[in-house]
Amino acid sequence: MKTGIKGHDTDPVSNIAVGYDLLGFALDAPGDEIVVRFREEPGLVITQVTGAGGKLPRAVDKNTAGVAAMALLRHLGEERRGIAMEVHKKMPFGSGLGSSAASAVGAVVAVNELLKRPLEKRELLPFAMQGEHVADGAWHADNVAPSLMGGMIFIRDNETLDVHRVHVPEGLYAVVVHPKVEVLTRSARSILREEVSLEQHVRQSGNLGGLLIGLFRSDFELIRRSLHDHIIEPQRASLIPHFRAVQEAARQAGALGCSVSGAGPSVFPLCPHIPLDGHIGQ
Amino acid sequence: MKTGIKGHDTDPVSNIAVGYDLLGFALDAPGDEIVVRFREEPGLVITQVTGAGGKLPRAVDKNTAGVAAMALLRHLGEERRGIAMEVHKKMPFGSGLGSSAASAVGAVVAVNELLKRPLEKRELLPFAMQGEHVADGAWHADNVAPSLMGGMIFIRDNETLDVHRVHVPEGLYAVVVHPKVEVLTRSARSILREEVSLEQHVRQSGNLGGLLIGLFRSDFELIRRSLHDHIIEPQRASLIPHFRAVQEAARQAGALGCSVSGAGPSVFPLCPHIPLDGHIGQ
Numbered sequence A, B: 001m002k003t004g005i006k007g008h009d010t011d012p013v014s015n016i017a018v019g020y021d022l023l024g025f026a027l028d029a030p031g032d033e034i035v036v037r038f039r040e041e042p043g044l045v046i047t048q049v050t051g052a053g054g055k056l057p058r059a060v061d062k063n064t065a066g067v068a069a070m071a072l073l074r075h076l077g078e079e080r081r082g083i084a085m086e087v088h089k090k091m092p093f094g095s096g097l098g099s100s101a102a103s104a105v106g107a108v109v110a111v112n113e114l115l116k117r118p119l120e121k122r123e124l125l126p127f128a129m130q131g132e133h134v135a136d137g138a139w140h141a142d143n144v145a146p147s148l149m150g151g152m153i154f155i156r157d158n159e160t161l162d163v164h165r166v167h168v169p170e171g172l173y174a175v176v177v178h179p180k181v182e183v184l185t186r187s188a189r190s191i192l193r194e195e196v197s198l199e200q201h202v203r204q205s206g207n208l209g210g211l212l213i214g215l216f217r218s219d220f221e222l223i224r225r226s227l228h229d230h231i232i233e234p235q236r237a238s239l240i241p242h243f244r245a246v247q248e249a250a251r252q253a254g255a256l257g258c259s260v261s262g263a264g265p266s267v268f269p270l271c272p273h274i275p276l277d278g279h280i281g282q
Helices: A064-075 A099-114 A121-136 A144-149 A185-190 A198-217 A220-226 A232-239 A243-252 B064-075 B099-114 B121-136 B144-149 B185-190 B198-217 B220-226 B232-239 B243-252
Strands: A005-014 A023-038 A044-050 A083-088 A152-157 A162-166 A172-174 A195-197 A257-260 A267-272 B005-014 B023-038 B044-050 B083-088 B152-157 B162-166 B172-174 B195-197 B257-260 B267-272
Touching: A005 A144, A023 A064, A023 A099, A023 A144, A044 A064, A064 A083, A064 A099, A064 A121, A083 A099, A099 A121, A099 A144, A121 A144, A144 A152, A144 A162, A152 B198, A152 B220, A162 A198, A162 B198, A162 B220, A185 A232, A195 A198, A195 B198, A198 A220, A198 B152, A198 B162, A198 B195, A198 B198, A220 A257, A220 B152, A220 B162, A232 A243, A232 A257, A243 A257, A243 A267, B005 B144, B023 B064, B023 B099, B023 B144, B044 B064, B064 B083, B064 B099, B064 B121, B083 B099, B099 B121, B099 B144, B121 B144, B144 B152, B144 B162, B162 B198, B185 B232, B195 B198, B198 B220, B220 B257, B232 B243, B232 B257, B243 B257, B243 B267
Parallel strands: A044 A083, B044 B083
Antiparallel strands: A005 A023, A023 A083, A023 A152, A152 A162, A172 A267, A195 B195, A257 A267, B005 B023, B023 B083, B023 B152, B152 B162, B172 B267, B257 B267
């Protein structure tokens, strides 16, 4: 029987279509499981990592969950606390489902619980960010913030972690399709052009605004018109076999849009609630 | 005594900070005044243009109000209708206050009234757009749409005129400062770089989303943090003498932000309502 505190946090979907680095939402499942308990010897150790095919380091300063937990412990002046941590991955990394964010968030939530909640959930954000930073070298909260706070989150500014919950209309669902190929965030970032045209910028901003207004107003047709990414998706589509065919099939079946999650390869059609007797695709 | 129908529509403020080509709002005043009445001879004529210092053509096919009115009349199959139109400008053009949009909107509203409202107000949008197109050669609704519909308007897509009203928080005011210099939209457009960096795009999108969320939530502090234009303003600031000093003074005095309206030179601090006994700048 397992004892100790579990920090169970779900995987996020990020980069929602036109919200590259700015918009993400949490899934109900899957989520990583982090188990922490006190131990006699001082300091944090990771005693077990499962579900990662041996690919994740157990060294605390190289592991996403370890770095996040240590950042929090240091902030609390508890870095000498004896804590043993287990990391149980439920999703392969490189899925685009923010697997590293889920681990980082799980770790800080678990440690915070173990120490009897010295911080509010929202205050844990910068520490989880430090964990994810180890994994992909970037500093963007569109995975970590929704994984921590739940729901759909817009990040106005990644640097100051100015994050905001966005209204999610009743009946909006995400279907996640996870093809069995691996895309690393680092490589998916490196293929992106460093410049966009002013015209692309305006068009994309129009869709971002349309998406936010559509979400606030529960206007599914506006959401549908807005879910077109003219900047990132065209550059990354080639990394995911058959992406265009899947996207087209999803739209044909009634999805509002179908985008790449994070750096891929997972794709997620966003769907309006379709009753069981409904007519899909009409 | 004047008879006939007046189409009085107010000048808009456009390009609100981070909403280049996408976000505009209507002012209470000033507004152009368009007077229309039937006449015996067939066809539309412009009998008078005042307030433009002799700079605006009276030829129907070269005048913003004339082109807009003709587009509407053609749509209604009424192009042979005998109509006399007066155009009374209340703002100098080249002010950045969408003076041409105000004339175009005034014209279609007036003609529609004269013909006993064959169209709903919102349906007049494409015809007013054609009028403004003559003036500046571009096709963007961030002046015309707010001038026609009132309030604050977000344009998801200029091509299909997918326009949406945005919530304006109680107590949000605009102060318009109109320096006596002239900036033509064409020249203000021509100085803009055609490319923006991906980083600028993300930063600007963050502020656009923040602004929209701030408006929907009446969160003045979020609006304040979001009113920073990293793309257009730095390129145009030099066209407006002392812009940075005015912007800084406005912020010091408590404004949420201070941006260039349209292509300039008008600038508009957005301000939270300050009660008479309030402490400005604190």
